[in-house]
Amino acid sequence: MSRKRTNGNPRGSAEKTNNEENLRDSAGREIKTVGNPIWESGNTYVAARGEKSPKEITNFVMRPVNGIQSDNAYLMDIEFTMASGQVFESQLDSSVFAGAQAFKKAIKKIGGIDMVFSGTEDDLANIQKYMTNKYRDYNHCLGINYVGLYQMDGEWVYVGTDGAIDRKGKPIDSVVSILEDNEALRSGISESAMIKKSELQEISGDLFRFNTFERTVNILGWVGACFLKERLRQRKIKLSHLVIAGGAGSGKSETLEKIIQPIFGLQGSGIGCSGITKFSTLKSTSSTNLLPVIFEEYKPHKLSKIELDLISGTLRSTYDYQTSQRGRA
Known part of the structure; x- marks a missing residue:
């Protein structure tokens, strides 16, 4: 469906005018330029076609949220608003804007047949210019491929899949985690309110009473050391693994679910x-x-030799801070 642009569309007219540039050369003479032929109408992008009627080339509009510089790519968190009013966010590699076919393929992965782009290479380039002009102040940040502690400007910050916070618990947007979804590492640390001094005092009396004193000291000491693990690694100090063993009904699962996991927000x-x-x-x-990786139901007599060797090798490599092919171990 094509829509004609008329003087009765103040939104489209204003946005088109705002994209026109008044450039001057070194002598101060005005350089005539052509305004961007792209504008928005009803949550769609419309392209001018010279003497022909303007053409609606998408059924959505985009707003850049984050521009993320990672080691291997430049990623974009983009908020999509469909013509129907549906709003959602998705992350794209900026290379998909290099060509119309790559862009079409990318949006099909996001929305299937519900998302349409029928423009040309030039239209896609002009949409990028339009977004840049309209959203000049969108966030630019660093992307890291893990969750945990990261040292930035001399200060340690926590970076999780749910956001990043500084040492005072204040949200920051200068660094984000680009880790792919991982069930074992989902944590709500950055969304949790910082515990108050009065609350610490309230629980302190019972803190070491959930099991025998010897066991609670080992468990809570190890949990606290996890928050220092990256600093220990930089000083070549190894951190041991925590093994919780016992018979049925000894409280293994309860200790994990009610003590360890809540502390890390797992x-x-x-x-x-x-x-x-x-x-x-x-x-x-x-x-x-930082976050502990939990191996559950370790029962050697029920595991194959391959499984036992893999678990043993994993424990050795992580204790020695060895680097795997995926990165940090």
Whole structure:
């Protein structure tokens, strides 16, 4: 469906005018330029076609939210608003804007047949110019491929898949995690309110009473050390693993679910030892320098030699801070 642009569309007219540039040369003479032929109308992009009627070339508009510089690519968090009014956010590699076919392929992965782009290479380039002019102040940040602690400008910050915070718990937007979705590393640390002094005092009396004193000291000491793990690694100090063992009804699961996981804000499940794969272990152990990776139901007599060797090798490599092919171990 094509829509004609008329003087009765003040929004389109204003946006078109705002894109026209008054440039001057070194002598101060005005340089005549052609305004951007793209404008918005009803949550769609419309392209001028000279003497022909303007053409509606999308059924959505875009707003850049984050421009993310990572080691291997420049990524964009983009908010899409459909002509129907539906709003959602998706992350794209900026290289998809290099050509019309690459862009069409990318939006099909996001919205299937519900998203349409029928423009040309020039139209896509002009849409980029339009977005740049309209949203000049969108956030530019650094992207890291793990969750945990990151040192920035001499200060340590926590970066999770749910956001980043400084040491005072204040949200920051200068760094984000670009880690792909990982059930074992979903944490709500950055969304949790910082505990108050009065609240610490309230729980301090019972803090070491959830089990015997010797066990609670080991567990809470290890949990606290995890928040220092990256600093310890930089000083070549190794951190041991925590093993929680016991018979049925001894409180293993309760300790994990009510003590350890809440401290780290862990929302997902651990990795089951039965059926464990090298990919699943590398995906998790190489993707955090703070959150514990939990291996559940470790029952050697029920595991195959391949599974036992994989678990043993993983424990050795992470203890020694060895680097896997996926990155940090």
